Amino acid sequence: MSPKKSSPLAIRTVCFSTTMRATTFRAIVESAILRGAAYSDSFIVGVDPSFFRIMGMDQHGDILMSHCKFADPIGIRLSFRFRQGDFAIIDRIIVALGLDIEPAPCMGKGSLMPFEDRSVGHMLLDLADKLPTDRLQVLPTAIESGLDCLWDDEKEIKSELKLLAEIPTLLLHGGIDAVEKMDRVNQLLQTYPPVMAIRYRGQTLPLRHQMHLPSEDGQTVLRLHFARDPYTSGFIVGWVDEYDAC
Numbered sequence: 001m002s003p004k005k006s007s008p009l010a011i012r013t014v015c016f017s018t019t020m021r022a023t024t025f026r027a028i029v030e031s032a033i034l035r036g037a038a039y040s041d042s043f044i045v046g047v048d049p050s051f052f053r054i055m056g057m058d059q060h061g062d063i064l065m066s067h068c069k070f071a072d073p074i075g076i077r078l079s080f081r082f083r084q085g086d087f088a089i090i091d092r093i094i095v096a097l098g099l100d101i102e103p104a105p106c107m108g109k110g111s112l113m114p115f116e117d118r119s120v121g122h123m124l125l126d127l128a129d130k131l132p133t134d135r136l137q138v139l140p141t142a143i144e145s146g147l148d149c150l151w152d153d154e155k156e157i158k159s160e161l162k163l164l165a166e167i168p169t170l171l172l173h174g175g176i177d178a179v180e181k182m183d184r185v186n187q188l189l190q191t192y193p194p195v196m197a198i199r200y201r202g203q204t205l206p207l208r209h210q211m212h213l214p215s216e217d218g219q220t221v222l223r224l225h226f227a228r229d230p231y232t233s234g235f236i237v238g239w240v241d242e243y244d245a246c
Contacts, residue, residue, distance in 0.1 A: 008060050008085025011122055011147070016078040016094075016101040022049040022067040025078065025097075029054075029065060032096035042089065060085035062144045077104060081147060120222065120240055121146030123154050127161065135234035136165035141198050142224070146240040151213075151222055160211055161237070164188065164226065168233040196225045198238040205230070207238045214245060221245050 018025070026049035033042055033054065042059060046052035054063040060083035069076050078101060080090050094101070121143045128138045138161075151157065167185055170178050188209060196207040207225035214221050225239040 006084070008083060009125065010084040011061075011081065011125065012084055012087075013079060013081045013106050014090065015080075015104045015106040016097075017104040018067075018076050018078055018097075018101045020076075020100050025049065025065075025067045026052070028096050029093055032093050054089065059083070059089070061140070062147070063089060064147060079106065117150055119147050120149040120151050120157070123151075123157060124237075124240070127158070131161070132165060133234075134232050135168060136161060136237070137229065137234070138237045139198065139200070142237045142240050149222060149240055149242050152216070153213075156213060157222075157224075160213065160224075164211070164235050164237075167235070196239045200236065200238070201231070203230075205236070205238065207236075209235075219245055 020028075030044060033044060042054055042056035044052055045055050050067045052065050054065065063083075063086060064079075064081040066079040066081075067076065068079070078097075080093070082090055124138045124143045124146050128143065131138065163181060163184065166181075167188070170181060170185060188211060191208045192210045197204050198207065199205070205227055207227045209226050209228075211224040211226065212221050213224075220242050221244075222242050223240070224237055225241075226235050226237045228234075229236050
């Protein structure tokens with residue numbers, strides 16, 4: 001089952017209005033992380049004061065922090081995307097920011113932050129527990145990296161992941177649609193640079209295969225990095241990113 005809103009893994013986004021600069025925002029967050037004994041395992045990743053992550057082995061997931069400046073009347077918006085189980089960290093940061101922020105609605109669509117858009121990470125989180133794990137697994141690294149990616153066509157992603165799970169059966173036994181699907185299967189089984197690598201069961205696992213899904217406007221391409229599972233006959237999706245088509 002996919003995580004419910006009360007689950008510690010459920011993804012939440014909260015937004016605030018402010019007048020502070022991005023560098024001030026970053027400095028306050030860094031100070032809050034360093035001061036709190038509860039954050040002894042947490043650390044900040046990324047040098048851009050407008051968009052960075054808080055990570056830690058004791059966290060339920062990455063915390064995405066954003067400082068975005070929009071045209072009036074929206075102005076500057078802060079956005080924190082996090083797992084429900086990490087709300088204590090968010091609460092301490094909100095206290096540290098004090099009177100310089102006011103709660104604001106997460107509105108509209110068209111930008112990952114600070115709008116409450118459904119990301120590829122949301123979709124993969126919903127799918128992770130519904131997949132046959134002996135044929136296809138979506139790792140937490142794919143969910144976390146997918147939080148940065150927006151995609152309108154969820155049906156396309158689900159269809160491609162379904163095909164990925166079917167590949168071992170298609171290669172061994174064929175089937176009614178095997179001939180029609182084999183061109184796409186052969187594309188998916190090619191290797192492409194760059195080769196990402198993740199840690200899986202204590203070992204480094206190169207993600208040698210990629211799934212490329214062009215956007216409807218042809219400007220960007222969603223890329224899912226995956227590999228054969230060394231312990232089963234299936235596949236592992238380990239990372240998600242996107243790149244410009246041109």
